[in-house]
Amino acid sequence: xxxxxxxxxxxxxxxxxxxxEELYDATxxxxxxxxxxxxxxxxxxxxxxxxVQLDYERxxxxxxxxxxxRGVYPSMYRGRLWTMRxxxxxxxxxxxxxxxxxxxxxxxxxxxxxxDMPTLxxxxxxxxxxxxxxxxxxxxxxxxxxxxxxxxxxPLGEVSTSMTINAPAAMLLAFYACVGEEQxxxxxxxxxxxxxxxxxxxxxxxxxxxxxxxxxxxVVDMIEWCSREMPLMHPVSISGYHIREAGxxxxxxxxxxxxxxxxxxxxxxxxxxxxxxxxPRLSFFFNAHLDFFEEIAKYRAARRIWxxxxxxxxxxxxxxxxxLRFHTQTAGVSLTAQQPEVNLIRTAIEALAAVLGGTQSLxxxxxDEALALPTEHAVRLxxxxxxxxxxxxxxxxxxxxxxxxxxxxRLTNELERxxxxxxxxxEKLGGVxxxxxxxxxxxxxxxxxxxYQSEVERGERIVVGVNRYELEDEPPLELLRxxxxxxxxxxxxxxxxxxxxxxxxxxxxLAELKRSAEGDTNLMEPIMLASRAYVTMGEMCDALRDVxxxxxxxxxx
Amino acid sequence: xxxxxxxxxxxxxxxxxxRGAKIIARALRDAGMEVIYTGLHQTPEQIVExxxxxxxxxxxxxxxxxxxxxxxxxxxxxxxxxxxxxVLVVVGGTIPADDAQELKRQGVADVFGPGAPTSDIxxxxxEAVPA
Numbered sequence: 001x002x003x004x005x006x007x008x009x010x011x012x013x014x015x016x017x018x019x020x021e022e023l024y025d026a027t028x029x030x031x032x033x034x035x036x037x038x039x040x041x042x043x044x045x046x047x048x049x050x051x052v053q054l055d056y057e058r059x060x061x062x063x064x065x066x067x068x069x070r071g072v073y074p075s076m077y078r079g080r081l082w083t084m085r086x087x088x089x090x091x092x093x094x095x096x097x098x099x100x101x102x103x104x105x106x107x108x109x110x111x112x113x114x115x116d117m118p119t120l121x122x123x124x125x126x127x128x129x130x131x132x133x134x135x136x137x138x139x140x141x142x143x144x145x146x147x148x149x150x151x152x153x154x155p156l157g158e159v160s161t162s163m164t165i166n167a168p169a170a171m172l173l174a175f176y177a178c179v180g181e182e183q184x185x186x187x188x189x190x191x192x193x194x195x196x197x198x199x200x201x202x203x204x205x206x207x208x209x210x211x212x213x214x215x216x217x218x219v220v221d222m223i224e225w226c227s228r229e230m231p232l233m234h235p236v237s238i239s240g241y242h243i244r245e246a247g248x249x250x251x252x253x254x255x256x257x258x259x260x261x262x263x264x265x266x267x268x269x270x271x272x273x274x275x276x277x278x279x280p281r282l283s284f285f286f287n288a289h290l291d292f293f294e295e296i297a298k299y300r301a302a303r304r305i306w307x308x309x310x311x312x313x314x315x316x317x318x319x320x321x322x323x324l325r326f327h328t329q330t331a332g333v334s335l336t337a338q339q340p341e342v343n344l345i346r347t348a349i350e351a352l353a354a355v356l357g358g359t360q361s362l363x364x365x366x367x368d369e370a371l372a373l374p375t376e377h378a379v380r381l382x383x384x385x386x387x388x389x390x391x392x393x394x395x396x397x398x399x400x401x402x403x404x405x406x407x408x409x410r411l412t413n414e415l416e417r418x419x420x421x422x423x424x425x426x427e428k429l430g431g432v433x434x435x436x437x438x439x440x441x442x443x444x445x446x447x448x449x450x451x452y453q454s455e456v457e458r459g460e461r462i463v464v465g466v467n468r469y470e471l472e473d474e475p476p477l478e479l480l481r482x483x484x485x486x487x488x489x490x491x492x493x494x495x496x497x498x499x500x501x502x503x504x505x506x507x508x509x510l511a512e513l514k515r516s517a518e519g520d521t522n523l524m525e526p527i528m529l530a531s532r533a534y535v536t537m538g539e540m541c542d543a544l545r546d547v548x549x550x551x552x553x554x555x556x557x
Numbered sequence: 558x559x560x561x562x563x564x565x566x567x568x569x570x571x572x573x574x575x576r577g578a579k580i581i582a583r584a585l586r587d588a589g590m591e592v593i594y595t596g597l598h599q600t601p602e603q604i605v606e607x608x609x610x611x612x613x614x615x616x617x618x619x620x621x622x623x624x625x626x627x628x629x630x631x632x633x634x635x636x637x638x639x640x641x642x643x644v645l646v647v648v649g650g651t652i653p654a655d656d657a658q659e660l661k662r663q664g665v666a667d668v669f670g671p672g673a674p675t676s677d678i679x680x681x682x683x684e685a686v687p688a
Contacts, residue, residue: 108561117570117571117572117622117624118571120571120573121571123571125666129571129600130571131625131627132570132624132628133570133571133622133623133624133627135575136624137622138622199666201573205573206573206574206575206597206598207571208574244576245574245576246574247576247579247580250667267676333576335671336671336672337651337670337671337672338672355604369670370651370671371651371653372623372651372653373623400563446579446583449576449579449580450579450580450583450584453580453584453675457662457674457675457676463672466672467674476654479653517657553596553597554596555575555579555595555596556579557578557579557582557583557586557594
């Protein structure tokens with residue numbers, strides 16, 4: 001952190017203070033709207049060397065050099081652009097396979113899979129709790145059979161695939177590995193990311209199955225297994241995105257995400273793993289919200305904190321263990337249902353912040369997503385937004401082009417300071433899991449979210465089209481409709497799989513999975529065996545529910 | 558004291574998006590109402606049971622998962638079956654306009670979309686719940 005003694009501190013008033021008193025204060029400020037960031041970080045009207053202290057080598061350094069404030073790679077976008085990775089999934093594997101191929105044809109460079117709610121919660125499509133939810137917010141995947149359809153005609157040796165799945169991440173990773181095997185791609189050559197970040201589920205996204213302790217064991221099992229069997233896979237994507245969507249501030253997103261990251265590192269080290277054996281494959285996922293400089297500062301602070309702690313606290317020696325590489329998604333929560341075309345502009349600005357913050361991959365939301373899953377037209381515009389930033393704006397030509405901005409560096413330092421403050425509070429509570437069990441982060445987020453909403457309702461924050469510049473009559477938007485028949489189709493698919501498979505092999509695989517869950521051997525092998533026998537994801541989760549129980553939250557508001 | 562409006566805020570189905578539900582719950586509480594928040598992942602049966610047990614004047618259903626056309630009608634049906642069809646039902650979330658219209662036709666008192674000010678919801682409930 002930049003906290004060196006300012007040699008000029010004894011001077012009575014700095015030039016900046018004099019400027020403020022004599023010139024700035026001579027004109028009244030606008031009244032009504034707040035000048036703080038949308039997260040509530042106060043902003044001075046001007047930053048200069050008088051109120052920003054920086055040690056260039058220590059605080060910024062060079063791209064690809066510790067502490068990586070300016071970027072994780074020496075050449076950044078001059079070497080390779082970020083991966084344009086649009087999140088997609090709806091209906092059954094067939095519909096999503098079509099959308100994947102559409103995106104690849106239009107120049108997308110990586111795949112990203114959205115799963116439906118039943119899949120996220122570990123229920124098969126024909127489970128009573130899945131009623132009405134199958135294929136609605138993502139694709140329904142029940143067994144290896146669906147995964148085969150999802151990637152039909154897509155050579156897994158040539159794409160990298162991201163899967164937004166957490167509680168049942170191990171099962172979906174196993175299905176993916178099995179499809180690789182069937183395509184004759186060695187699983188060690190498969191590339192991609194599985195989200196697997198269960199801690200932020202308890203904190204924010206709330207799609208959980210098991211209690212935190214066994215969930216953490218499953219995460220560590222995956223990290224351990226991937227480091228051996230699938231070394232090109234990122235087994236965890238430590239996610240702030242959902243924390244922010246739940247209404248947190250930028251500082252909370254930063255702090256809770258990194259705290260979760262350190263909790264996974266602690267858990268792996270406790271398992272006996274060497275930090276340099278797994279840390280290079282940990283990756284991150286952040287939100288890109290509308291407060292432009294605050295977001296850029298957040299990414300820069302994240303890189304610096306991670307690098308510093310990984311080297312100093314965890315003793316990582318491999319420089320790759322110090323790198324915080326991240327995916328970004330523009331803020332779904334910033335999209336408005338009112339005058340939805342305006343969302344194109346919001347998303348473009350958010351995407352620009354992500355790029356100026358040095359993201360490794362990016363999803364841009366579609367303008368119609370405050371109302372429904374996006375149409376093809378809307379998704380294409382979202383992808384084009386990234387392409388315009390990459391090829392037309394010139395922002396990719398110089399690395400960290402805003403580095404050295406007094407305002408940005410001050411904000412980076414401030415977010416870093418707030419994050420360390422949160423780390424201390426979480427440690428005092430006994431660590432991340434204990435803090436979750438006490439609802440600490442959940443309460444902090446609910447407070448922040450209510451504060452922001454109140455500011456909007458008092459008119460201290462303006463949301464265009466919502467509390468100012470409203471339109472009386474808005475023309476209806478053409479929305480993507482998920483055919484309700486897809487639910488029945490998917491229920492039928494899973495029934496056909498159940499009827500067709502070798503039931504003795506299924507029983508045996510499930511018994512083996514339970515035995516392993518009761519003990520402490522790595523669960524990935526039994527999950528791989530079960531996947532090959534077409535045991536469904538829901539059946540595997542049920543077996544583990546029997547052994548581990550389920551998580552229940554005491555909600556706070 | 559008499560006249561305090563009792564509202565159950567409910568999250569049906571598997572949807573985990575609870576930012577809106579919590580904001581509404583708190584805004585209604587701040588406006589002097591008695592608020593019971595069910596927490597996440599509730600079945601229609603659980604929600605109706607809570608509404609009946611708590612003798613609620615209104616149930617606010619928050620849903621962003623796209624499953625509103627199956628879950629909300631089921632809640633209305635169960636309220637009727639339990640003789641609780643005098644309970645006012647309002648829905649909030651990502652509900653396309655024609656779905657909102659259909660839900661109102663089936664008995665939902667009103668649907669509040671993204672961006673609706675909490676004060677509108679407070680005013681609506683104060684107006685609609687008989688004192």
